Amino acid sequence: MRITALAGGIGGARFLRGLRAALDADPVLAQSELTIVANTGDDITLFGLRVSPDVDTLLYTLGGGIDEAQGWGRADDSRRVQGELAAYGVQPQWFGLGDLDIGTHIARSLWLGEGLTPSQITERLATRWGLPEQRIRLLPMSDSPVETHVIVERDGGPEAIHFQQWWVGELAQTPAQRFVAVGLERAAPAPGVLEAIREADLILLPPSNPVVSIGIILGVPGVRDALRGAVAPVVGVSPIISGRPVRGHADTCLHVIGVESTAWGVAGLYADFLDGWLVDPADAAGAPAGGPVAALTSRVYDGPLLMSDRPGAGRLARAALDLALELRG
C-alpha cells in the first residue's frame, strides 16, 4: 500500500509517527510505503543558516531525536552556540536554536552552497535519521524557496514580517491582515511530489495547520489539481476540536483568512478534493446541512483527537486509516 500525507511540523509529525506505528502493527499494512510531503513555507535563514522547521521536526520526530516535551528541536539539546551569538550581539534572539539542531542547519546550508537541492538534502538528512529503513520517504513540497510572510498592522501601516517572526517571536499576537507566501506561485513541486499524490493508494491529511502548513503545500502549483484528480481517497483529521486548535494558533490563522474556526470551516478549505473527515464528538453536531462539506463522509472519532501521547496518536492515525480504507472500498 502506498500512502501519501501532506504535513506541517509538530502535529503532522506526531500523527505520522502514530501512523507508521499503526501500519507496523498491522500484518497486512506493515510493508506499506509512506511518503510525506512537507511544508517548507516556514523555512527561514537565521544567522546565515538555512532552517527548515517542519522538515526538521518531521526528521527528528520520526527518527527518534525530537524533544518530546517541546515538540520541536532535539532532545537533550543545549544552547551554547546561540549564547555566543547573543554575546556578539547577533540578532534575532527570538528563535532558539539548540546546538545539535544547529548541526543540521550547518549541514543543510553547506550542501545548499554546494548546489544540492532541498530534496537531495532532505534525503541525506533522512538517511541519518533512519527513515528509509522505516519505509518513510520525506519530500519537501518544493525545491524552490518559499517563505510565508505575514502582513501585520504596525503604527506606520502594514508591514511584512516572516511567518516565524510572527508565530514564534510575537506569538501570533500581533494583528495580522493576511499571509503572503513569497515565491509560492512560481514554485515547482519537488521531484516525486505529484507522482506520490497521483500514484497513492491512500492520501491522508494530518491535523496540521490548515492555513500556514497544509494551505501552503496546496498552493504549490499542481498539488491541488493532483489531489482533485487522485485515484486514492483523501482523508483528513480535523485540527480543530470544539472550536479550538489542537495546538498552535490555527484559530488565529483561520481568522486572518476569514474562515470560521471550526472543524467544518477547515473541511470547507479542502472540500474540492477531500473524501473523508475525522472529527471530535464535540464537533459532530455542527455539520452543515448542505454544500460540498455536507457531501463528505465524516466520521466521529471517539478517542481524543489531541495527540497527548504516542499510543493516542497511533489510535487516531488508525482511525483515519480505517476511514480511508473504507472509502477506497
Add this chain to the structure above:
Amino acid sequence: MRITALAGGIGGARFLRGLRAALDADPVLAQSELTIVANTGDDITLFGLRVSPDVDTLLYTLGGGIDEAQGWGRADDSRRVQGELAAYGVQPQWFGLGDLDIGTHIARSLWLGEGLTPSQITERLATRWGLPEQRIRLLPMSDSPVETHVIVERDGGPEAIHFQQWWVGELAQTPAQRFVAVGLERAAPAPGVLEAIREADLILLPPSNPVVSIGIILGVPGVRDALRGAVAPVVGVSPIISGRPVRGHADTCLHVIGVESTAWGVAGLYADFLDGWLVDPADAAGAPAGGPVAALTSRVYDGPLLMSDRPGAGRLARAALDLALELRG
C-alpha cells in the same frame, strides 16, 4: 607609547598577553597602545563557515576565553555541533571546532555575508572580548582572502593542500615541497596596518612561526617596506631554542624553505628590518661572525624563552620591551 606587533596564533598570543601584563605593571608604560597585526593566511572555510584561527586565538587568549591547556579554542568547550556534522557524514573531521568556537565562526560568516570586511568583523569580535578596554587593537593583516597552501608530495606527484590540512590534519608529517600563499601578492594591507608600523614607537615580533605566520604577514605588499622604513626599533624573539621550535612545526617549515632551523637562521629572514634579537643562552654562541645578522643587537635572555606560564611570558615580553626601549634610546 605606541607598540605594534605582528603575530600568529598560540605563541604570539601568549607573548602578547605577557606584553600587555608587562606594560600594565609599568607605571610609565601602562597607558601604551598595543596594535597587533594578525596573520590571516591560516584562514579556512570549514563546513561553510569562515574560520580565522590566528585571529580567534588572539581574541580568546587576550580576552580570557582561551583553552589554556590546548592553546587554541575556547575554555570548557564541547563538540556537540561537530558530532552532528560527523553523524551526517560531513567532512573534514580532522579539524575540531568546539560549540562556543562555532558561535564565533557563525557570526563571522554571517557578517561576511552581509558585506562587512574582516577588519570590521575583527573589531566587533574584539569588542565582545574586551580588547579596546585593554588598549589593544587587533587588525587582520589584510581584508583580502589569503590562504596558505602547501605543495605536498603525493603518489601521483605534487598536490596543493590547505595549510591547515597539512598542519592539523597531517601534523606536518607529509613531505612538503613549498608553501604558496594564494592571494597574497594582490592582498592590500588592512586599514591601519601600514600606519601602525610607520607610526609605532616600538615594533615587536613575538616568537611566532617565521614562515607561515610572520612570513605571511611580511608578504602582504607594503608591509616589509614599512618595516624597513619604520622609525621605531624592531625587536624580535627567537622562536627557536637550542635548534628546536618553541612549539609547533616551525623547524619543518624552515626546512621546507631551505633555512637553517636556528635562532640565527630565523634572524636572517628578518635581517633587512630587524634591529634587536632576543635569543636563548643555548643559542648565543652560534651567532654568525659577519653579514647582516652579525650587525643586529642580539641579547641573551636568561629566563626560559618557552612561555610555559603567564608570568614567564610576561618576563620574556618585558625583556623584549627593554631591548626595544634601549635601541630606541
